[in-house]
Amino acid sequence: MSRTKTWVDQPSTPSYAPPPGAIDAHVHVFGPEADFPFSPKAKYHPEDATPEMLFALRDQLGFARNVIVQASCHGTDNEATLNAIAKSGGAARGVAVVSPDIDDAELQKLHDGGIRGVRFNFLKRLVDDAPKDKFLDIARRIAPLGWHVVVYFEADILEELEPFLAAIPTTIVVDHLGRPDIAQGPGGADITRFVQLLDDHPNIWTKVSGAERLSPQGPPFDDFVAVIRPVVERFPDRVLWGTDWPHPNMEHRIPDDGTLVDVIPRIAPTADLQRKLLVDNPMRLYWPEQLG
Numbered sequence: 001m002s003r004t005k006t007w008v009d010q011p012s013t014p015s016y017a018p019p020p021g022a023i024d025a026h027v028h029v030f031g032p033e034a035d036f037p038f039s040p041k042a043k044y045h046p047e048d049a050t051p052e053m054l055f056a057l058r059d060q061l062g063f064a065r066n067v068i069v070q071a072s073c074h075g076t077d078n079e080a081t082l083n084a085i086a087k088s089g090g091a092a093r094g095v096a097v098v099s100p101d102i103d104d105a106e107l108q109k110l111h112d113g114g115i116r117g118v119r120f121n122f123l124k125r126l127v128d129d130a131p132k133d134k135f136l137d138i139a140r141r142i143a144p145l146g147w148h149v150v151v152y153f154e155a156d157i158l159e160e161l162e163p164f165l166a167a168i169p170t171t172i173v174v175d176h177l178g179r180p181d182i183a184q185g186p187g188g189a190d191i192t193r194f195v196q197l198l199d200d201h202p203n204i205w206t207k208v209s210g211a212e213r214l215s216p217q218g219p220p221f222d223d224f225v226a227v228i229r230p231v232v233e234r235f236p237d238r239v240l241w242g243t244d245w246p247h248p249n250m251e252h253r254i255p256d257d258g259t260l261v262d263v264i265p266r267i268a269p270t271a272d273l274q275r276k277l278l279v280d281n282p283m284r285l286y287w288p289e290q291l292g
């Protein structure tokens with residue numbers, strides 16, 4: 001499999017300046033492969049996207065911290081993610097992908113390394129299987145650690161997934177709003193069903209990220225803003241945001257991270273909403289011990 005590069009080396013500097021302490025709550029690292037080989041089951045083979053590159057981007061975009069989410073290309077070996085967290089000097093925490101047979105000592109090791117959640121990925125193009133029963137066992141085991149569950153799925157399986165989500169005993173964070181069809185507009189069936197899910201389940205949060213993946217129009221993402229801003233305004237205490245750098249699988253539509261940051265004040269139009277989205281909410285999940 002040839003290696004893919006999915007980010008721009010010199011993104012524009014955004015016009016929008018995030019508030020002090022802002023957290024980019026959805027990023028990944030890839031490798032470096034020489035130290036942290038990719039999974040034999042990986043569905044893509046990216047070029048190295050290293051911790052140093054991530055931290056340089058963080059500083060350029062005006063963020064203070066990152067949440068590093070284990071990407072499917074590293075399978076259930078979280079060493080690349082742990083390495084990046086360790087190198088961040090306290091400015092990163094992470095979300096792991098774990099095997100159902102992980103033991104308690106290994107979970108504790110992940111916790112000590114800065115992991116605060118596990119990710120369940122339901123995208124068939126990224127993973128071979130997504131066993132709900134085993135995921136539920138994992139969710140029950142990580143709950144006592146104070147961790148949460150991150151779930152990645154597409155809108156067409158939301159209805160089928162709801163009983164599973166309802167059985168999870170922790171906070172749940174949905175990646176990229178469960179990938180609604182943005183072309184349906186603000187009153188569309190996908191986003192309406194998703195908003196209903198959050199109305200019905202106060203423990204479900206969402207990342208209001210993924211403009212570059214979800215917007216048929218592309219920059220400046222007017223279609224995404226029209227659909228997503230009402231979600232931020234309705235659930236100001238249950239939203240997170242992230243660049244999704246290094247944008248896995250986006251080789252055909254590589255986004256400019258500066259342009260993505262400039263979407264933030266359009267989906268969160270007040271300073272209060274921005275502070276909740278970028279600081280208060282991610283702090284509650286990832287650095288709760290630092291809250292007053």
Ligand SMILES: O=C(O)/C=C(\CC(=O)C(=O)O)C(=O)O
Nearest residue numbers: 070071072073126244248249
């Ligand atoms: O990173 C994302 O948010 C989205 C991904 C990649 C991914 O999740 C993974 O590899 O684990 C995607 O849609 O290809």
